[in-house]
Amino acid sequence: MIVKHLDDVIGTAADVDTEGWNSRRLIYKDAGVGYSINDTIIKPGTEHEFEYRNHFETVYCIEGEGEIIDLATGVTHAIRPGTLYCLNQHDRHVLRANKGRHMRMVCVFNPPLTGREVHDQTGAYALAD
Template sequence: MIVRNLKDAAGTSRCVTSPSSKSVRLLLAEDGMGFTFNVTTLKPGVEVQMCYQHHLEAVYCMTGRGSIEDEATGTVHAIEAGTLYALDKHDAHVLRSDSALELVCIFNPALVGTETRDASGGYPLIENPIQQD
C-alpha cells in the first residue's frame, strides 16, 4: 500500500516547478502502478502549448477556470471545476488559465520523475525498470 500526503510530497524531489506551474508527482514509475498521478497548479494568465508524443494524459480540474484548444481543429473547450479532458490521441493542445487551475493529471506510461517539457511541449520517454522487493 502506498500512502502519500500532498503537502509532504511538495517539499521533496517529487515537486517540479516551472515558470508557469508547480506539479507534485504523487505516483511515479518507481511506485509500480503503471501510471503517474500528479497534482498540478497552473498560475493565472498562463498559456502553455503542449503535445505529449510518448504519453497519454487525462486531466481533471479541481479548481479554477481556463480553456483547452485542440490545435488540429481550433476547437476551444472551457475548463472549470469538475471538467475532465483526455488527450487520447497525443493531441497537440494549448492550455490557458484564466485563474489558477488546480489539476489532477494521470500519465501513461508512468513518468520517472525527472522529466521536464522539451521543445515539442511534451516529456521524453525515459525507461525505468520497476524495482522489485
Template sequence: MIFRTLESAEKEGRKIVSPDGNWDSTRMLLKDDNMGFSFHITTIYKGADFQMHYQNHLESVYCVSGRGEVETLADGKKYSIEPGSLYILDKHDKHVLRAFEEMKMACVFNPPLNGKEVHNKEGAYELEADTID
C-alpha cells in the first residue's frame, strides 16, 4: 500500500511551481508508483489565464474550491468551474484556463507524469521528463 499526505508530499519535494507563476502542483502519485496514472493536487492562482494543450496526456480535473472557467479553443465553448465540477480533456483538447478566484483542483493524468514536468511552449507536458529524486 502507498500512503501519503499532502503535507508529506510537499516536504518530499513533490510540489512543483510553474515558471510562469500561474499554478503549483503537488504530485501525490507518479509514474514510479506503478499505478498507470498520476494524481495531483493543483492550485491555480487567482487571475491566472493561460493556454494548455496536453498532446501527450489525457487529464481529468475536479474542482475542490474556488471559481473560474475553462474554454475549449476548437469550438469556443466556455464552461464554468466551481466546487464539485469535473472537466475531462478526453481528446487532447487545446484549452484556456482562467481563475477568477484561487482554485484548488484534484487532477488525474494518463499516462502518468514523472514528477518535475512544467508546461512546454505548446502548453503540454513532455512524455520523458525528470523524476522527483
C-alpha cells in the first residue's frame, strides 16, 4: 500500500514548478500500478499548448476555472470544478486558466510518467524507456 500526503511532495524533486504550471507528482511509474497521478496547478492567466502523443491523459478539475480548446475541431469547452476531460485520441489542445485564480487539476497518465519528463517542442512527453 502506498500512502502519501501532498505535503510529502511539496518542496521535493517531485514538485516541478514552471512559469505557467506547478506539477506535484504523487505516483510514478516505479509504483508499478500502470498509471501516474499529479496534482497540478495551472497558473492564473496562462495558456499552454500540449499534445501528449505518447500518453493518454485524464484530467479532473477541483479548483478554479478556464477552458480547453480542441485544436482539431476548434471547439472550446469551459472548465470548472467537477469538469473532467480525457485526451483519448492524443488530442492537441490549448489549456487556458482564467485570470485572477489558478486552476487545480488531478491528472492521470497512462503509460505512467517516470517523473523525469519535460515537454518537448510539440508539447508532448517522450515515452520512457
